[in-house]
Amino acid sequence: MPQSSQNAGTALILSAFRKSLPALLLCLMALPAARLLAAPKVHTVTLGPNRRVAYVPTDATPETKPDESSTLHIRALYVDDRQKEWTTGPLHDVTDRTFTVRRALRLNDALPSDSAPRWVWEPGPWLMVDRTTGHITALHLPDFDSTVSNVVWFRDYAAYCGIATTARGGLYAIVAQLGARRAVVQKQIGRWPQANHFIPVCQPAKWQRLPMRVTIQPTSGEATTYDVLGSSSLVEEGDNSDEN
Structure with missing residues (x-):
């Protein structure tokens, strides 16, 4: 190919690139803005049905244990259909998107000499749940x-x-x-x-x-x-x- 023709082709390519450069830069600048304007992910927070489990208060003595034995009503806490916690008692709506609820704990009550785990249920600390973000925070009252x-x-x-x-x-x-x-x-x-x-x-x-x-x-x-x-x-x- 003659040198003059090659130079002319290169000049055409450079000219086309210069003309398209502003549009390309605008597209690159628009990408972060589009991400910022994108709608945040909406989470679904739900509580499952009530379930009764055996419960003995921690301050019960061997003499009073049969009298103080009772049941605990627990419910599963789900975020996006995935169980995150067990809860007990009613929830309290703090705002239109945040509520508090008490956690239910399943503890291993087995002694070192026991040959198998001994699982018991107890009311635990309080949780704060954000319905929008699905974030669960343990409250240290x-x-x-x-x-x-x-x-x-x-x-x-x-x-x-x-x-x-x-x-x-x-x-x-x-x-x-x-x-x-x-x-x-x-x-x-x-x-x-x-x-x-x-x-x-x-x-x-x-x-x-x-x-x-x-x-x-x-x-x-x-x-x-x-x-x-x-x-x-x-x-x-x-x-x-x-x-x-």
Whole structure:
């Protein structure tokens, strides 16, 4: 091929490339934007049907065990049709997308001398579930005790009696808020441990909306009412504080 013809062909290719370069750059720039505008994956969070299982409170003694034996109602928690946890008790809707529910634990109660596992069910800690993202968070409520603490929810607040983990011990009135680092209320209301304590240790907390107050009462003591001040501190994934 003559040199002049080869040069002419190269020039045509370069010219065509220069003309198409802006369009190519626009396409490359549009790819990240298209990904950002793509609809997020929608997750499905459901609870299965109730199932009854045998349950013996952890503070039952060999003498009282037959009398205190009862059943626990458990339900499976599914995210996208895959079971993630076992739960017990009713759920509490915190927002239109977030709810709390108590976890049910299946523990191996076998002694080292036992030849086979011995599985038992117990109420466990609380979980927070996001219906949009399918994310499940284990809640670490302050001074929460699975045997003593009967949590009563209002908005994003949990009120209950807790057990101090310090050497001095003690029974405490607790009001915890989701997303807060410290308890809103943490007042000692009795001694702990107690040799012959009432069951339940405390009555269910009673909430009042306006003004926001909660009353907590040990079964063997007097009721005390606490004012609860503050606004919601729960931050959900995908929240935008600039939105109106």
